[in-house]
Amino acid sequence: MRDAVTNLIRNYDVSGRYLDRNAVDALKAYFETGTARVAAAAVINANAAEIVRQAGSQLFDELPELIRPGGNAYTTRRYAACLRDMDYYLRYASYALVAGDNYVLDERVLQGLRETYNSLGVPIGPTVRGIQIMKDIVKEQVEAAGIQNASFLDQPFDHLTRDFSEQNV
Numbered sequence: 001m002r003d004a005v006t007n008l009i010r011n012y013d014v015s016g017r018y019l020d021r022n023a024v025d026a027l028k029a030y031f032e033t034g035t036a037r038v039a040a041a042a043v044i045n046a047n048a049a050e051i052v053r054q055a056g057s058q059l060f061d062e063l064p065e066l067i068r069p070g071g072n073a074y075t076t077r078r079y080a081a082c083l084r085d086m087d088y089y090l091r092y093a094s095y096a097l098v099a100g101d102n103y104v105l106d107e108r109v110l111q112g113l114r115e116t117y118n119s120l121g122v123p124i125g126p127t128v129r130g131i132q133i134m135k136d137i138v139k140e141q142v143e144a145a146g147i148q149n150a151s152f153l154d155q156p157f158d159h160l161t162r163d164f165s166e167q168n169v
């Protein structure tokens with residue numbers, strides 16, 4: 001596990017430097033958004049089941065072939081596995097938001113995932129779409145909760161989709 005503060009200190013320690021102007025600016029930016037990050041995580045926590053349900057139903061509306069015979073999310077078991085994966089992405093995104101660092105996603109979610117998905121025929125494009133839909137729903141809900149300046153919300157979701165998309169090239 002790593003967060004914005006420990007990550008920064010580690011980088012400075014490696015080269016034996018005191019925290020300079022850049023470091024202080026980065027720390028200030030992190031602490032200034034701290035309360036909003038925690039509040040956003042609380043919104044996600046309170047609505048997680050509904051966010052996943054709504055994102056799943058929008059995804060399957062857009063791409064109904066996923067849940068038809070031959071689709072990767074066809075059968076109750078695979079449908080449930082797909083929603084469970086969405087729930088993993090959401091939960092770990094909420095950790096990354098609070099940490100202000102995406103390392104937890106690399107370490108706990110993305111490592112080895114592509115191999116697993118490839119071997120099970122889980123399609124990457126629709127997975128990326130599902131994560132984007134969750135991001136949009138989370139942003140709406142966080143905004144509706146009156147949390148301002150929450151531009152940091154994009155970061156973990158975009159990190160996940162970027163990683164999937166890059167690996168897919």
Ligand SMILES: CCC1=C(C)/C(=C/C2=NC(=C\c3[nH]c(/C=C4\NC(=O)[C@H](C)[C@H]4CC)c(C)c3CCC(=O)O)/C(CCC(=O)O)=C2C)NC1=O
Nearest residue numbers: 066072073078081082085088108109116120122126127130
């Ligand atoms: C916490 C980190 C973590 C992740 C991320 C994770 C993902 C993960 N998703 C899996 C399966 C799966 N993932 C999906 C997901 C989908 N299929 C679709 O068509 C959609 C596009 C998509 C949902 C958006 C499906 C359907 C399976 C079951 C595939 C199968 O068994 O044939 C599997 C194989 C083992 C299992 O079924 O449990 C893993 C390991 N496991 C973890 O521990």
